[in-house]
């Protein structure tokens with residue numbers, strides 16, 4: 118069937134950028150037909166070459182910027198945009214912060230909640246080199262083992278050594294591990310056939326502690342020269358934990374279920390808000406520790422604790438928010454689905470003398486209902502869900518327990534706005550500005566804190 122799109126692949130068009138998608142792509146329109154163009158900014162006039170045409174939209178590439186936005190800065194490396202590591206790198210940091218604030222405002226408007234205020238985004242002083250965790254694919258390119266990142270919407274590896282938004286020490290460790298794997302001729306993973314050995318390298322580094330964990334994610338349990346490889350990795354400055362994770366499956370999910378500690382500890386330590394945390398390979402830990410302290414402090418301040426409150430921390434991970442709140446509350450309960458994270462949380466509570474905490478492994482959907490049935494009466498409920506937001510059952514159980522306040526830490530404004538609406542139907546209202554906190558500079562991700570109060 119012949120396409121009815123008003124644009125044709127490989128042809129060049131002059132367009133004006135009208136908007137920025139939540140993925141950070143510029144949007145232009147020709148006869149109302151949207152064209153998504155990476156590396157472009159609203160207000161710019163550009164020449165774009167069409168690279169892909171779909172039924173209802175097309176993708177274009179910037180050929181030439183004819184009229185430049187004042188928000189444009191020199192891009193660092195095309196690979197950061199190509200791979201989606203840093204899709205906003207071409208925009209000034211101030212404009213990035215504004216973009217994030219506007220994303221929440223626009224979504225509120227679409228849901229007829231435009232009366233709610235959104236504060237200025239809390240930014241970072243140095244918005245690069247912040248990530249404390251890397252999960253890097255390993256592939257063979259022209260016969261050589263390479264580490265880097267996949268091109269957007271593909272599994273074609275672009276070799277990268279400086280990842281720009283990652284802790285530069287982590288970048289260095291990845292290169293060292295890559296060179297060790299090269300030295301022993303370890304076969305990189307071949308996805309199409311589910312063959313080869315080394316799939317990914319995961320590196321985590323405690324910003325305060327300097328402790329480094331290296332996880333080799335392999336397709337097979339047996340790895341040639343594993344003892345020598347382990348010894349060489351364990352000798353890298355700062356490495357305190359070397360782990361093998363085995364993922365046999367042909368899947369996009371990075372880690373498998375089987376782990377073995379090859380050298381050192383099974384965890385690393387890090388410090389947040391004066392508390393010491395252990396973090397294991399499978400546990401969630403916020404990736405930007407500098408901003409995390411600001412985010413958690415905001416959540417604590419907004420919870421309005423006096424030392425007398427019962428708090429439930431839903432989606433508690435390794436207990437970071439729970440323990441930070443436990444200092445100012447009577448009792449904190451946490452629920453989290455990942456068993457290892459809950460084990461970490463219990464040890465973290467013990468290490469930090471937080472005897473007023475209790476952590477449960479479970480699905481928030483079930484545990485909240487159970488707590489409600491048991492007659493638990495929290496004063497404050499903190500929720501920090503994954504991107505899909507809250508299940509209706511979590512909202513119902515929360516409302517059923519009648520907390521005075523719900524502090525909602527969100528990493529996805531679309532589900533946040535949906536959930537504000539659902540809470541609103543049950544009498545919980547937002548009286549204070551929603552505060553975006555930039556956890557992910559140079560990327561379009563938006564984190565925020567909202568307080569809902571019983572009307």
Ligand SMILES: C[S@@+](CC[C@H](N)C(=O)[O-])C[C@H]1O[C@@H](n2cnc3c(N)ncnc32)[C@H](O)[C@@H]1O
Nearest residue numbers: 401403432433434453454455480481501502503
């Ligand atoms: C955004 S993280 C927040 C973790 C923690 N509050 C922190 O800041 O480190 C979301 C957490 O929810 C957990 N999770 C995902 N689905 C869940 C569910 N249905 N029930 C309970 N926990 C879940 C994840 O394992 C993850 O630890």
